[in-house]
Amino acid sequence: MKTKITFLLLCFLLAAPPVLPAIPASSTTTAAIPLVNIIKEAIKKVIKAIDLRIQRLQNKTIWLQNAQKKLENTLSKLKLDEISEWTEKQKELYKEYYDELMKVKTVITYYKRIRDITDKQVRLVNEYQRAWELLRQDDHFNDGELQYMDKVYAGILDESIKNIDLIFMILDSFTTQMSDAKRLELINAAADQIDANYDDLKLFNKQNMLLSLQRAKSINDINQVKRYYGIP
Structure with missing residues (x-):
């Protein structure tokens, strides 16, 4: 995607028509805006679902930890001769809690990583x-x-x-x-994909801002462009 964007921008620069006066924001196309609205609504649903599931799992974790602690306390109070009488059922119950x-x-860890991916989105x-x-207001x-x-x-x-x-x-x-292996594979794929999308966006932003800087005709214009985009 990065290579494709760079190539398209190069072609665009070579074929770019003369710079015209600034175009009012209302007259430029906004094909991406409907996509932004779709993404925002989808992200809201994802975040709500993740936060709700994490909360439920955290509550379950507290309950399991308390149950496990009670079993451990019971075991620690038993004398050696009583330990031998620890039934298989109790052993299995302890193992199930653990x-x-x-x-x-593990599931909470997965959810938190998904939340990190969503935050990057x-x-x-x-x-x-x-x-x-x-950019749309840059003359x-x-x-x-x-x-x-x-x-x-x-x-x-x-x-x-x-x-x-x-x-x-x-x-x-x-x-x-x-399986956990397949789920982890999908999570890694999602992380890699959003990283690539984010890097492509940052690269394209940078290229456009540098192009504006190159078109500045005076020192004063250059400084204005730098301030406008926050370029050091």
Whole structure:
């Protein structure tokens, strides 16, 4: 994706028409905006589902830890001759509590990692909105160039939607007979995908901002562009 964006931008620069006066924000295309709204709504659902499940699991963890502690206290109070009378049923009960506790803790770890992935999806949307709001009001770009940028942003956001679909698939996997290995594979895939989407977005933002800087015609204009985009 990075190579593709760089190549398209190079072609765009070579074929770019003369710079025209600033185009009012209302007249530029906004193909990516509907995608942003879809992503935001999907993210809200994901975060709500994850937070609710984590809370339930944490409550279950507390209950299991208390139950395990009671069993441990009972065992520690037994005398050696009484330990030999510890029934198989009690041993199995202790083992079930321990195994269930480990299972719950593992699931919580999965959910927290999914939440981290979702948080990065939020940062991606915020980064897009911040950059696009600045670029569409930059008088170093004309209408055709802004339309091109909008299409690229829409492509990146569209790819990120696939990541949300993958997250929903992972959430559904906790209610199916999916193995931990397969679930972890999907989580890693989702993490890699959102990292790639975020890196593509950051790269495209940087390229556009540097292009604006290159088109500045005076020292004063250069300094204004740097302040505008927060470039050091």
